[in-house]
Amino acid sequence: MTHSHITIWWLRQDLRLSDNPALVWAAQRGKVLPVYIHDRTRGRLAGGATKWWLQQSLAALGKQIPLVIKSGETAKVLHDLIAETGADGVCWNRCYEPWAVNSDKDLKSLLRENAKVEVESFNGALLLEPWEVKNGSGTEFKVFTPFWKTCVGLLEARGVIPYPPPQVTWHEGVASDSVTFYPSRNEPDWAAGWDKLWQPGEDGAHKTLQHFLANGLQHYANGRDLPAKPYTSKLSPHLHFGEISPRQIWVEAKKHAGANCDKFLSEVGWREFCHQLLYHYPTMVEQNWKQNFDAYPWRKLEGKAAADFEAWTKGKTGYPLVDAGMRELWHTGWMHNRVRMVTASFLIKHLRIDWREGEKWFWDTLVDADQANNACGWQWVAGSGADAAPYFRIFNPTSQAEKFDPQDSYIKKWVPEYGTSLYPKPIVDHEAARKAAMDGYEMVKGESA
Ligand SMILES: Cc1cc2nc3c(=O)[nH]c(=O)nc-3n(C[C@H](O)[C@H](O)[C@H](O)COP(=O)(O)OP(=O)(O)OC[C@H]3O[C@@H](n4cnc5c(N)ncnc54)[C@H](O)[C@@H]3O)c2cc1C
Numbered sequence: 001m002t003h004s005h006i007t008i009w010w011l012r013q014d015l016r017l018s019d020n021p022a023l024v025w026a027a028q029r030g031k032v033l034p035v036y037i038h039d040r041t042r043g044r045l046a047g048g049a050t051k052w053w054l055q056q057s058l059a060a061l062g063k064q065i066p067l068v069i070k071s072g073e074t075a076k077v078l079h080d081l082i083a084e085t086g087a088d089g090v091c092w093n094r095c096y097e098p099w100a101v102n103s104d105k106d107l108k109s110l111l112r113e114n115a116k117v118e119v120e121s122f123n124g125a126l127l128l129e130p131w132e133v134k135n136g137s138g139t140e141f142k143v144f145t146p147f148w149k150t151c152v153g154l155l156e157a158r159g160v161i162p163y164p165p166p167q168v169t170w171h172e173g174v175a176s177d178s179v180t181f182y183p184s185r186n187e188p189d190w191a192a193g194w195d196k197l198w199q200p201g202e203d204g205a206h207k208t209l210q211h212f213l214a215n216g217l218q219h220y221a222n223g224r225d226l227p228a229k230p231y232t233s234k235l236s237p238h239l240h241f242g243e244i245s246p247r248q249i250w251v252e253a254k255k256h257a258g259a260n261c262d263k264f265l266s267e268v269g270w271r272e273f274c275h276q277l278l279y280h281y282p283t284m285v286e287q288n289w290k291q292n293f294d295a296y297p298w299r300k301l302e303g304k305a306a307a308d309f310e311a312w313t314k315g316k317t318g319y320p321l322v323d324a325g326m327r328e329l330w331h332t333g334w335m336h337n338r339v340r341m342v343t344a345s346f347l348i349k350h351l352r353i354d355w356r357e358g359e360k361w362f363w364d365t366l367v368d369a370d371q372a373n374n375a376c377g378w379q380w381v382a383g384s385g386a387d388a389a390p391y392f393r394i395f396n397p398t399s400q401a402e403k404f405d406p407q408d409s410y411i412k413k414w415v416p417e418y419g420t421s422l423y424p425k426p427i428v429d430h431e432a433a434r435k436a437a438m439d440g441y442e443m444v445k446g447e448s449a
Contacts, residue, residue, distance in 0.1 A: 060201025093124030
């Protein structure tokens, strides 16, 4: 191995050292300069909760390696670093948000042509590239079950093999800018206590996975719908920030083969499905995937509708499962999947508020806020997405609570005043809301998707 080369490893959503193809490539070339760039001009600005996570995750990584954090426009920062260090290579792991796909492509040509450096990008985030999985007609899948069956076939044929940890010689001595993602002066500190709930970083990700495999996986297939039980992995923020890879999860989970493992991996498969949908339908974050939903008569966010939205965000709708979910989200930065479906359905169908308003709220408050999964989740519930729940399937928040939280354990944890005179009355009547939602649906159905 020669150490005459210096390679900039540009980190984004791959905040880990193991199974990191960009890092492996950089290490093989010579010395590695690890850089995270805070660039406010690239893509959608991070929400509050993910800023908190990012700050902790970078701090954890910075304890292991001489990570350089820079602030500014990405191309300029990279050009400056090349000039400063004499680096002759730049690499990164791919992101699949539409803005990232476009600007990464431009950046690659710019660096190759102007800076005359070697540039490579890799797949560090998904089991398969979004363009690799095709149906019989050679196009992308729009339905999950055949998509995932095809993925599993491909993965089993190829084998899932994480990259071995590389021997890295770091290029040191480059100064970081002073960047604060989540100011500690936030008063009151919204994220107070989150460090007891979460351990951002690669170490935390692997501990979370192993804890889940030892304690939750055996209950997963039947228990993953029970919000009071710790039967899901809580790996979503770790996966979003790439502190662990789906390849590593696949390999570790497969050691516990069986129905629970298959169900769990199929949920990881939903993440793949959402990412490939976003890749092929880049407008999915802002626009209905089924365009006939453009005709839906959402309420304008003013007057009573604005008050209803606020009650939803604060967990004061008078529907205890909805309120418990919204409070869990506010207090922990995370919400159980079953309750995400119920709270989203309530906003869209009971309150007839545009799913995009809910998507924005989740974007700001979830520690796992992810463009692909969030837009996919909201459009699934709205009925406007690919392979979505039919619009007319309107969750009844009361019977959902009876079914999935029969002892009210989850509700009582988050809504301690439930059952007392302090608990608010329902802001809408279920039957009347259901009828209004179905009347709205009459305006979109019948038109082709
Ligand atoms: C309205 C709505 C919004 C959502 N927003 C997000 C979001 O911003 N970020 C996010 O990561 N997930 C989102 N989800 C999907 C899902 O709720 C979370 O991924 C899951 O609850 C995370 O908890 P977990 O890690 O314990 O999941 P587990 O059940 O342990 O699943 C393992 C992993 O599989 C993936 N996964 C599981 N379910 C889904 C799903 N339905 N769609 C896509 N990936 C899935 C996640 O990466 C998850 O970490 C949303 C779902 C809905 C209904």
